[in-house]
Amino acid sequence: MLRYISRRLLSILLSLFLIITATFFLMRAAPGGPFSGEKKLPPEIEKNLNEYYGLDRPWYNQYFDYLVSIAKWDFGPSFKYKGQTVNDLINDGFPVSFFLGMESLLLAVSLGILLGVIAALNHNKWQDYGAMIFAVLGISVPSFIMASLLQYVLAIKLGLFPVARWESLQHTVLPALALAATPMAFIARLTRSSMLEVLSNDYIRTAKAKGLSKGQITVKHAIRNALLPVVTYLGPLSAAVLTGSFVIEKIFGIPGLGSQFVLSISNRDYTTIMGVTVFYSILLLFSVLLVDIAYGLIDPRIKLAGGKKGE
C-alpha cells in the first residue's frame, strides 16, 4: 500500500511538472504581452513593469523562479487586478466553489444512485424507462443549456427560486442542480447496469432461498456490491463538477473560482489562468488518488500494487 501510494505520488509530481511547464511555455507563447492593452504604454513604464514582475530576465530564470514559487504555494500577482495576487483570488473564490461543488456532488451521488437502483429493481417497467429517459436527457444536454433552462423556467417563469447571486441556501439549489445533472445521469446509468449484473448473481438467489426479505437483499447484498463502479466514477466526477462550475457560476452570478477563471480567460489575465489551471490540476490529481485508495480499501479484491489506471 505504502509503495503504491509513493509510486502514485511520484507520477502525480511528474504530471504536475508537465502541467506547470506546459502552462509556463504556452503562456509565454501567447500573443500579446501582459501589458499590451488598448493603450500603448510609454516604453519607460513598460520597462519598469517588466522589471517589477521580473519579465526582463532570461526565460530559464523566470521558469525556475516560477517552479520554486509554486512549490512554495505562491502563484504570483494577477496581471489585471492591481495589488491582488492569484493566491488572493483563489482564497476568495475557492470556498464558494467548494461549497457549491460539494452540494452538487452530494446531489449527484444520492439522486443518481437512487434513480439507478429504482430502475434496476423495476427492470423493463415504466420506472426503469422513466429513469433512463431522464438519464439520457442529462447526458445529452450541455450544462450551460441545462442551467439556462432551469434558471429560465424555475426562477424567472415560476419564481420558485432566486434567479442568481449567492446569498442564502436557497440561492444554491438551482446552481447545484444544474451542476449535478450530467454526473447524476452518468451515476444513474452506472448504478443501474451494475445493479442488474449483481442481481443476477448466485448469492442473491441464495439470499432469496434463505428467505431474506426483498428490502434486506437489496440493501445488504445488492447495493453494497453494485456501488463499486460508482466509486471509480468519483474521480472523473470531481473533474466534471469542477469544469462544469465555470459555466454554472457564470450563469448564476456566483463569485466562485470558476467564474473568476472564465473572467481571466476573457481578460487574457495570463498569470491568473496559469495559477488557477495549476491549482485545479493539483486538486484533481489528488482527488483521483484519494478515490483510487478508497477503492482499494472498500474492495479488498482490487490489488493496488499494479498502479495502472483502467486495469
Next chain:
Amino acid sequence: MQQFPKEMFQPASVDLSEAEKISKPSLSFWKDVSIRFRKNKLAMFGLILLVLLVFMAIFGPHMTKYDYSTNDLMNTNKPPSAEHWFGTDDLGRDIFTRTWYGARISLFIGLAAALIDLFIGVLWGGIAGFRGGKTDDIMMRIADILWAVPYLLLVILLMVVLGQGLGTMILAMTITGWINMARIVRGQVLQLKSQEYVLAAQTLGASTSRIMFKHLIPNAMGPILVTLTLSIPSAIFTEAFLSYLGLGVPQPLASWGTMASEGVQALQYYPWRLFFPATFICLTIFAFNVVGDGLRDALDPRLRK
C-alpha cells in the same frame, strides 16, 4: 401395467450426414453484429437520426435563399415564420440556414477530432501492445502522465494561447484525446497477440506491420469502433462548452455551440434562438450515444443488459 411387445420397437435410423448439415445459414461476424444491431430499436432510431442530421447538414443550407453570414438588419430577432423557418438572430441572419451550416462545423469537429484520435491511438496503442516489455512500459507511462492532465483545462489553455479557430480547436482536443483510444487498442492487442493465428502468421514469416494491420487491428475493430462512436459526441460537447466560454469558432462562422451560447443570452426575449441549436446538439449527442451503446451490445452480446 401395459405390456410392450418387442415387435413394437424399431431401431431409429441414424443418418450421420444429417448431423453434419448446417441448418442456419453461416454468418460472418459482421453480419451477425448487424443483425443484432438492427434488432435494437433505440440504436436504429439513433442511426436514422444521424443519417437525417448528416443529410440536412449537407443539403440544409441550400434549402433557403439565405446565406449563413449575410446580415439583414431590417429583420432582426424575427420569430419562426414562413419566411424564416427557424426565425432570425440579432443580426437578421436566417437561423435555419445557420443551424445546418453549424451542423457541418459541429459534426466536422466531432468527426475530425475522433478520427485523429483514432489514428494516433491505434498506432500508439498498437505498437505499445505488440512490442510489450520496455517499449510498452515507457509508452504507457507517457500516456499515463498525459492522461492525468485535466482534459478541459488543457483544451482551454491551448485555445487561449493558439487563438480561436477550427484547426486550433481540433488540435487542442486531440492533444490528449487519443490516449483513451491508445489504451483500448493496447488492451486488445495484448489480448490478441498470444492467439495461435498470430503465431502462425509469424511462423510463415509475416512482417510486424502485416500482422498488425491484417490480423490484430481488424480483430480489435469492435472496441475501436465503439470508442470512436462515443468520442464524437464528447467532442461536440466540448465544442459547445468552449463556445460558451467565448473560445469557439470565430464569427461569422456558425457552430451549434456558438449559436446556443448566443441564444442563451437572448433566452428571455427570443427563446427560439436557443431552442433550435440546443435541440440539435442534444439530438446529435443522444443519437451518437445510443448508436455507440447499441454497437457495443451488438458486438458483445454477453454484455447486454
